[in-house]
Amino acid sequence: MAAATNPANPTAPARPSILTVDDDPGVSRAVARDLRRHYGDRYRIVRAESGEQALDALREMKLRGDTVAVLLADYRMPQMSGLQFLEAAMDLYPQARRILLTAYADTGAAIEAINVVDLDYYLLKPWDPPEEKLYPVIDNQLESWRAVDYRPIQETKVVGHRWSARSSAVREFLARNQVPYRWYSSDTPEGARLLDAASVDARTLPLIVTPDGDPLVAPTDAELAARVGLSTQPSSDFYDLIVVGGGPAGLGAAVYGASEGLRTVLVEAIATGGQAGQSSRIENYLGFPDGVSGAQLTERARRQAVKFGAELITTRDVVALEANGAARTVRFADGAWIDGHTVILATGVSYRQLGAAGLDRLTGRGVYYGSALTEAANCAEQDVYIVGGANSAGQAAVYLARGARSVTILVRGKSLQESMSYYLIQQIGEIKNINVRTCTEVIEAHGEDHLERLTLRDSTTGEIEQVAAGWLFVFIGALPRTDWLDGMVVRDRRGFVVAGPDLTVDGQPVPGWDLDRQPFHLETSVPGVFVAGDARAESAKRVASAVGEGAMAVMLVHRYLEGL
Numbered sequence: 001m002a003a004a005t006n007p008a009n010p011t012a013p014a015r016p017s018i019l020t021v022d023d024d025p026g027v028s029r030a031v032a033r034d035l036r037r038h039y040g041d042r043y044r045i046v047r048a049e050s051g052e053q054a055l056d057a058l059r060e061m062k063l064r065g066d067t068v069a070v071l072l073a074d075y076r077m078p079q080m081s082g083l084q085f086l087e088a089a090m091d092l093y094p095q096a097r098r099i100l101l102t103a104y105a106d107t108g109a110a111i112e113a114i115n116v117v118d119l120d121y122y123l124l125k126p127w128d129p130p131e132e133k134l135y136p137v138i139d140n141q142l143e144s145w146r147a148v149d150y151r152p153i154q155e156t157k158v159v160g161h162r163w164s165a166r167s168s169a170v171r172e173f174l175a176r177n178q179v180p181y182r183w184y185s186s187d188t189p190e191g192a193r194l195l196d197a198a199s200v201d202a203r204t205l206p207l208i209v210t211p212d213g214d215p216l217v218a219p220t221d222a223e224l225a226a227r228v229g230l231s232t233q234p235s236s237d238f239y240d241l242i243v244v245g246g247g248p249a250g251l252g253a254a255v256y257g258a259s260e261g262l263r264t265v266l267v268e269a270i271a272t273g274g275q276a277g278q279s280s281r282i283e284n285y286l287g288f289p290d291g292v293s294g295a296q297l298t299e300r301a302r303r304q305a306v307k308f309g310a311e312l313i314t315t316r317d318v319v320a321l322e323a324n325g326a327a328r329t330v331r332f333a334d335g336a337w338i339d340g341h342t343v344i345l346a347t348g349v350s351y352r353q354l355g356a357a358g359l360d361r362l363t364g365r366g367v368y369y370g371s372a373l374t375e376a377a378n379c380a381e382q383d384v385y386i387v388g389g390a391n392s393a394g395q396a397a398v399y400l401a402r403g404a405r406s407v408t409i410l411v412r413g414k415s416l417q418e419s420m421s422y423y424l425i426q427q428i429g430e431i432k433n434i435n436v437r438t439c440t441e442v443i444e445a446h447g448e449d450h451l452e453r454l455t456l457r458d459s460t461t462g463e464i465e466q467v468a469a470g471w472l473f474v475f476i477g478a479l480p481r482t483d484w485l486d487g488m489v490v491r492d493r494r495g496f497v498v499a500g501p502d503l504t505v506d507g508q509p510v511p512g513w514d515l516d517r518q519p520f521h522l523e524t525s526v527p528g529v530f531v532a533g534d535a536r537a538e539s540a541k542r543v544a545s546a547v548g549e550g551a552m553a554v555m556l557v558h559r560y561l562e563g564l
């Protein structure tokens with residue numbers, strides 16, 4: 001198969017293709033030559049010498065997101081006839097115009113075929129001169145094709161099932177990492193075409209197709225990250241500063257560390273942005289009087305960190321911290337490690353799980369922890385339930401109420417006043433399709449492939465009720481994920497990392513602290529290891545304070561390095 005490319009501008013979006021297939025190499029070359037002469041500047045001319053070869057080319061093009069305008073196939077080809085080819089090609093490119101090349105003797109068969117494969121034209125060989133016999137026909141077909149306006153999609157494609165937990169997790173992962181993608185449900189015609197092109201069974205979903213057409217079947221986050229251009233490997237084995245966690249605190253530390261000349265690496269388990277990246281609207285961050293989406297804010301911070309030279313590694317879970325002499329070692333789940341002079345722990349918190357029966361099985365299938373954003377479109381005109389009484393639950397309710405038929409906030413307490421900011425309570429009160437049910441808890445979730453019903457209990461009367469519900473978003477507070485630091489740094493009884501003056505009892509630092517000086521403000525019980533943001537004991541649990549602590553921790557890193 002030969003293809004025309006655009007060497008003048010290789011990065012330009014691919015031109016639509018005209019594909020021609022003929023088993024006679026001489027004829028095949030002649031058709032391609034004539035087509036290229038007249039259409040080569042606007043169309044990519046693809047040539048094949050058998051039906052199978054042409055179908056392979058179409059499958060590749062389908063995965064890449066290329067468009068095909070016209071298919072020209074010779075009627076008489078061994079193995080796969082032109083008609084068989086056009087019929088198979090229809091499954092991949094139903095919009096492409098189909099032309100059969102026939103000899104005069106085969107005209108009758110070609111006319112019959114018009115009904116069988118929905119042929120658009122049959123062209124008699126030889127077509128000389130092309131100006132009279134070929135180009136007017138192709139021009140006509142191209143005009144009809146353009147009328148359907150079938151545009152190419154050159155971004156990552158995700159084909160999955162709406163109710164599949166892994167399909168949902170992949171979308172969430174791509175969205176949080178700011179990777180543009182287009183979603184195709186496997187039960188739509190285009191979804192089925194992509195699965196067919198990649199020869200993937202609908203039982204092994206999701207299928208991810210990268211912009212250059214590579215299919216990936218049910219990949220792990222790390223495989224996905226590497227293929228969509230996210231960095232997953234550190235470039236060095238020693239840094240001045242290792243930041244663990246890529247939320248606001250970690251990003252703040254990376255921006256200040258790198259901009260102040262420290263060789264800085266940030267290691268993130270999932271996607272930069274942290275909890276803030278999942279917030280639909282942050283209203284109280286300084287300098288944004290109209291609010292800002294968490295994804296926008298943290299994406300800017302990510303770009304800023306990269307601009308200053310920080311290295312950002314994603315999908316790497318840090319599982320251990322060691323002090324090896326003056327070096328601080330950070331180990332990854334796969335056994336690899338990096339060393340640094342200093343470490344800033346910025347691992348934040350993650351959602352607590354709701355203990356009701358049936359929820360585990362339906363998580364990702366109608367039940368979601370946080371992350372209301374990527375599922376919002378699916379909730380249009382439906383009844384949505386939210387569990388939680390804090391700001392994150394309130395923000396999600398306001399956001400989801402724009403499209404949902406109704407949003408019901410379920411709160412265990414007697415009112416929202418105890419746990420939610422005043423401005424959000426006011427907003428919620430003004431939105432007609434949001435209801436608040438106080439003193440209510442979820443005790444069971446029901447559904448086969450997807451959430452269908454919830455059993456609720458009124459904690460004042462003990463009354464039990466079942467409600468129809470397709471969507472449940474849970475925001476019930478969070479806990480630090482610091483088990484991996486057990487025995488290494490001092491933590492409080494809930495697992496938050498203790499730092500600075502909080503490490504001192506009666507003016508004396510905790511046992512094991514053997515330096516002459518007191519711990520610096522955000523320094524943990526291990527010298528040179530700092531903590532910033534929500535993971536710190538007694539922290540404010542706000543974006544602004546997390547960013548501020550990240551910046552402050554870098555200032556203390558400098559002070560520590562001066563004393564080395």
Ligand SMILES: Cc1cc2nc3c(=O)[nH]c(=O)nc-3n(C[C@H](O)[C@H](O)[C@H](O)COP(=O)(O)OP(=O)(O)OC[C@H]3O[C@@H](n4cnc5c(N)ncnc54)[C@H](O)[C@@H]3O)c2cc1C
Pocket residue numbers: 244245246247248249250267268269270271272273274275276277278279280281282283284285316317318319346347348349350370391392393395481532533534535540541542543544546
């Ligand atoms: C929905 C929602 C709405 C919110 N709205 C507001 C608001 O309007 N205003 C406000 O001020 N605050 C708001 N908050 C709170 C705010 O987002 C947090 O206080 C802030 O994100 C804390 O930042 P952080 O960097 O300390 O931690 P996080 O944002 O929790 O980030 C920690 C990061 O560390 C990563 N990580 C954890 N463990 C590891 C490990 N072992 N290895 C590698 N990486 C790891 C995590 O994957 C995560 O990305 C909201 C929170 C949520 C969930």
